[in-house]
Amino acid sequence: MADLSVDLGFRVLKSPLITASGTFGYGEEFLPFYDLDILGAIVMKGIFRDPRPGNPPPRLHETPAGLLNSIGLAGPGSAALQEIIRRLHARTAVPIIVNVCGEDDEEFAEVAALFSAMDEVAMLELNISCPNVRQGGACPAQDAGHTARLVRQVKDRVRKPLIVKLSPNAVDIVAVAQAAQDSGADALSLVNTFLGMAVDITTRRPVFANVYAGLSGPAIKPLALRLVREVCRRAYVPVIGMGGIASGHDVLEYFLVGAAAVQIGTINFREPAAALRITGEIEAEMERLKIKSLSEIRGQLQA
Amino acid sequence: MADLSVDLGFRVLKSPLITASGTFGYGEEFLPFYDLDILGAIVMKGIFRDPRPGNPPPRLHETPAGLLNSIGLAGPGSAALQEIIRRLHARTAVPIIVNVCGEDDEEFAEVAALFSAMDEVAMLELNISCPNVRQGGACPAQDAGHTARLVRQVKDRVRKPLIVKLSPNAVDIVAVAQAAQDSGADALSLVNTFLGMAVDITTRRPVFANVYAGLSGPAIKPLALRLVREVCRRAYVPVIGMGGIASGHDVLEYFLVGAAAVQIGTINFREPAAALRITGEIEAEMERLKIKSLSEIRGQLQA
Amino acid sequence: MQDERGLIEDARSLGGDYYLLKIAAPRNAGAAKPGNFVMVRVSPSFDPLLRRPLGILESRPPYIWLYYQARGRGTRMLAALGPGDSLDILGPLGNSFPEIPGKRVLLIAGGRGIVPLFHYAQVYAERRPLLLLYGGRTRADLQLLDRIKALRLQALFIFSEDGSLGQKGLLTDGLERIVREERADVTLSCGPEAMLARLALMLKGRSLENHASLEALMGCGFGVCHGCAVRTVSGTYRKVCDEGPVFPLEEIQWPT
Amino acid sequence: MQDERGLIEDARSLGGDYYLLKIAAPRNAGAAKPGNFVMVRVSPSFDPLLRRPLGILESRPPYIWLYYQARGRGTRMLAALGPGDSLDILGPLGNSFPEIPGKRVLLIAGGRGIVPLFHYAQVYAERRPLLLLYGGRTRADLQLLDRIKALRLQALFIFSEDGSLGQKGLLTDGLERIVREERADVTLSCGPEAMLARLALMLKGRSLENHASLEALMGCGFGVCHGCAVRTVSGTYRKVCDEGPVFPLEEIQWPT
Ligand SMILES: Cc1cc2nc3c(=O)[nH]c(=O)nc-3n(C[C@H](O)[C@H](O)[C@H](O)COP(=O)(O)OP(=O)(O)OC[C@H]3O[C@@H](n4cnc5c(N)ncnc54)[C@H](O)[C@@H]3O)c2cc1C
Ligand SMILES: Cc1cc2nc3c(=O)[nH]c(=O)nc-3n(C[C@H](O)[C@H](O)[C@H](O)COP(=O)(O)OP(=O)(O)OC[C@H]3O[C@@H](n4cnc5c(N)ncnc54)[C@H](O)[C@@H]3O)c2cc1C
Ligand SMILES: Cc1cc2nc3c(=O)[nH]c(=O)nc-3n(C[C@H](O)[C@H](O)[C@H](O)COP(=O)(O)O)c2cc1C
Ligand SMILES: Cc1cc2nc3c(=O)[nH]c(=O)nc-3n(C[C@H](O)[C@H](O)[C@H](O)COP(=O)(O)O)c2cc1C
Numbered sequence A, B: 001m002a003d004l005s006v007d008l009g010f011r012v013l014k015s016p017l018i019t020a021s022g023t024f025g026y027g028e029e030f031l032p033f034y035d036l037d038i039l040g041a042i043v044m045k046g047i048f049r050d051p052r053p054g055n056p057p058p059r060l061h062e063t064p065a066g067l068l069n070s071i072g073l074a075g076p077g078s079a080a081l082q083e084i085i086r087r088l089h090a091r092t093a094v095p096i097i098v099n100v101c102g103e104d105d106e107e108f109a110e111v112a113a114l115f116s117a118m119d120e121v122a123m124l125e126l127n128i129s130c131p132n133v134r135q136g137g138a139c140p141a142q143d144a145g146h147t148a149r150l151v152r153q154v155k156d157r158v159r160k161p162l163i164v165k166l167s168p169n170a171v172d173i174v175a176v177a178q179a180a181q182d183s184g185a186d187a188l189s190l191v192n193t194f195l196g197m198a199v200d201i202t203t204r205r206p207v208f209a210n211v212y213a214g215l216s217g218p219a220i221k222p223l224a225l226r227l228v229r230e231v232c233r234r235a236y237v238p239v240i241g242m243g244g245i246a247s248g249h250d251v252l253e254y255f256l257v258g259a260a261a262v263q264i265g266t267i268n269f270r271e272p273a274a275a276l277r278i279t280g281e282i283e284a285e286m287e288r289l290k291i292k293s294l295s296e297i298r299g300q301l302q303a
Numbered sequence C, D: 001m002q003d004e005r006g007l008i009e010d011a012r013s014l015g016g017d018y019y020l021l022k023i024a025a026p027r028n029a030g031a032a033k034p035g036n037f038v039m040v041r042v043s044p045s046f047d048p049l050l051r052r053p054l055g056i057l058e059s060r061p062p063y064i065w066l067y068y069q070a071r072g073r074g075t076r077m078l079a080a081l082g083p084g085d086s087l088d089i090l091g092p093l094g095n096s097f098p099e100i101p102g103k104r105v106l107l108i109a110g111g112r113g114i115v116p117l118f119h120y121a122q123v124y125a126e127r128r129p130l131l132l133l134y135g136g137r138t139r140a141d142l143q144l145l146d147r148i149k150a151l152r153l154q155a156l157f158i159f160s161e162d163g164s165l166g167q168k169g170l171l172t173d174g175l176e177r178i179v180r181e182e183r184a185d186v187t188l189s190c191g192p193e194a195m196l197a198r199l200a201l202m203l204k205g206r207s208l209e210n211h212a213s214l215e216a217l218m219g220c221g222f223g224v225c226h227g228c229a230v231r232t233v234s235g236t237y238r239k240v241c242d243e244g245p246v247f248p249l250e251e252i253q254w255p256t
């Protein structure tokens, strides 16, 4: 059997597959479908300090091969998540990544510090790129200066590896990526959802109360892959690629443009055991292509 | 029957539906499918001064609900297109829009002037946004300063209404839109294709020789609709919306965010008589919503 | 909860956009309780991307029956499938209607809302008296009458808005009298949002116990996406897929 | 050229990924010439977005027959359709093989490349002697032999790489001898690119007239997208859909 492990420098993962924040609940929900231990890691749904109700419905809108969401980061707050993590950690050895959110820089730092202190947590992912918190989709990751300040501030308060999650809606995603790594990010992950919208022509209103929502799913893969390549060309820290991944073939494409690991998101909704299938497909592709380790092809795009 | 006409200010079109450049050949190819006269206008495939062979194959790659293309603006050159336009004009009364391209500003102006002088041509569309001319997808529409210079230069040489076609890959599309209208554009059209890519994992090469290609089709609709809304909020000239339109419902969404007309592109490949079907669907939706004219809903999004 | 490959045994069009599917899905069939639903993947294509939630009409292992209205893109693709085709079925999902022994239960079904209530009646009608109030716009919305009559209900009241079947009017027109004359203790309901909202208003302040099964847009169906939120009277949100689809009628903030 | 709604009359799996479809499509059937193809919309879904080009195997109005290999996403969806399903068919498209009366014609088919050549034989075999050289990797790639034998060809030469049917080897192994012994004047060929490239090399400089039917990625099939470009020896591009799919073998720049 192929060796699926990947090396992020600061940590080796037994598989390149990580489940993306907001698409995997708190892990527990997937225990009926497969042993989470086959995964490289799981990312918890984004968390703020306090409980949040989330946005009013509708929160989803299906588009061709895509999904618009405006969940609004509904969640139980940090204290409750700590409990959930302890419970989950007792049932599985899969590395747990906490997706840290904040209304302002101080909240980001505080939440990050809290989870950095937990033994059960492997890494932190700073979600500076959620389009559904403020109306119009503004977020720190749209601006390199803000990103640099925020990453430094958080980095000062944490001891765990810090992944910074970037937005495809940034004016210049490569500049933001550089700002993040120069400010101490241990890894970068991208992309979060693309800003999009839909209109209810009968009511003449936007489908979503916030007007814009985030687009994910297979529809965005060609766009996300290009952005991941752009960032990988300038990044000296490992890049975790995502956006529309639905097959082992997709995973290898992300590796060829330079990703060191990948996340799978929306596909988990459609197919709860997607990670299991994709793991098998990665192995099959590696065998077909006679690759012993994914590091052999990482960044090896001949362009 | 509903009145489908739309007023661009400088010209009234009998239908909001225009067929998009590069997806409708030179019009003639669609004569077997329906009477072109049902359309508001047709846009010719992009044209340079001289004949161009286009890019090496593969030039297309299908993605979920989308199409990546890197045709490279293959075409017979301006002189041959003039002949084609005369021939077509003899067979149909549909307004003809020429999609003007150039390797540099001077070529844009020269080609525009040439077609501006033709009686058979109704308007010009300046294609400053094609991602497939240079490697990496660079084009004038990525930069407001360049756009302003180019539009002024072209405007000085033409007497026909000038539509400027914008790129969704611009760092700031709203700034480019403003630059274009301030420099004399009579209308704006958007979006051209989004930069994306695909990888052949067997050869470890990008699918396309130019690495990046342009994504079109239903997959991009939520993203394009949002950009059209952003531009409409600042535009004082009419905006022609496009990106993934495949139904009458889609057309009305574009009108609600502020479009004054729309273009349909990729759907023409899948369904040669798409415009005929969509025209019927627009009429049916107007009847259902009790709208007498599309101007009643243009920009009427309640957000 | 299982994601299993079901095999279509029988697929029929019943008229009026309604379809009935018989599917061999032993794991779902073995575990289904009245009120549960499944998430069905209608196509290997990514368009539509999401599965569709459908209630379980009946379950007799190894089979389950689905009864649905083909209106949109996804359900129309489902309607194109036939015997021999297979279908990914995730379920059974959600909570179920409470059994509530010893009470007089009135089932209230609007159109396709019959689904979970039919299942309920099929499981419990032998054990105790059940009443069914069934309404639709026209007779086309009131399918399955033969099967319903075979259920041994104590009473069946039928309404159609156009009078093409049963009494003419909305089923809520008959509610008042039926509740009173039949001395119902409990209502279990499922139907369009407007119908449930009207029921909530009419039943408010009475001594009945009321449970309703809700519909909502669903991304996953098993609690992870938070897409299926419904607002409660206390201002918080509940997830229809795993905290429902059955809720106390009074708990939901209905549109006014 | 028509975009018509065809009705599937018969759909069969022939083994080895190969399928045969019989479709009522009177307008296409009435106009089809050997070498023409159709663009088939495999699903109402936008995934796959584009139609698939498939050659016309046979046409007897009001029917056309398609013979295809289900390998990728689109053709596998096609394989899921059955009698009674409808299918949007755009065609007939492209040019056709020249008739070339009075010559000794050798048809060369690799695998599914049999399609346009079968059609050619079906139309012209009664009028003049035709030879067929037919090869594949294994016997599974050489379907339709019964139908081929019924065509009254003058001679049939079969090759399979694994020797499971006919002679063992590539069909090009037999080419030299057949051309010589059977004194062929013309070759008409269709098959994998590597096979056509090899033919071009072997036939170069000889006095035969050679025409090959090409495959290319197609966006539209009727000349508007320029997606189907193939490079010619003169360095220009030709569109396979409307300038082809049949080209003089020598005109194409084959990969080396
Ligand atoms: C728990 C539950 C049980 C259900 N049981 C049944 C049943 O037994 N029979 C039946 O006919 N219908 C049932 N429905 C409704 C059914 O799920 C929708 O009619 C169906 O999803 C519509 O899909 P579409 O592809 O036809 O529509 P489209 O318009 O193509 O759907 C677009 C999107 O909207 C969603 N959607 C549209 N309408 C609804 C709706 N009313 N409720 C939920 N999602 C919707 C779709 O799932 C999809 O994500 C149930 C819904 C829920 C939540
Ligand atoms: C003129 C013409 C006639 C053809 N006739 C036949 C026939 O009679 N029988 C048959 O089995 N096949 C035929 N083919 C090949 C057939 O079109 C492809 O096998 C089919 O399009 C593959 O689609 P897919 O969904 O299975 O593959 P996918 O891998 O899902 O396809 C992805 C994309 O690649 C395209 N594609 C993939 N392979 C090819 C190919 N070899 N040629 C063209 N496009 C391709 C698809 O159309 C689609 O756009 C013909 C091709 C052409 C151009
Ligand atoms: C319903 C939903 C909720 C999400 N919530 C979060 C979140 O809480 N934090 C975050 O960083 N990303 C969130 N995302 C973004 C995903 O993690 C991922 O970046 C994105 O969906 C692209 O990947 P995909 O195309 O594989 O889904 C969410 C996405 C979806 C669809
Ligand atoms: C194959 C192809 C060729 C195109 N060629 C041109 C072109 O020559 N000039 C231009 O301005 N846009 C060109 N476009 C962009 C379309 O006109 C349109 O802006 C884009 O496809 C988005 O619309 P759609 O999603 O409806 O296709 C081309 C698009 C495609 C798919």
Ligand code: FES
Residues within 6 Å of the ligand: C217, C218, C219, C220, C221, C222, C223, C224, C225, C226, C227, C228, C229, C239, C240, C241, C242
């Ligand atoms: S549908 Fe995903 S949480 Fe309910």
Ligand code: FES
Residues within 6 Å of the ligand: D217, D218, D219, D220, D221, D222, D223, D224, D225, D226, D227, D228, D229, D239, D240, D241, D242
């Ligand atoms: S396939 Fe579109 S031009 Fe040939």
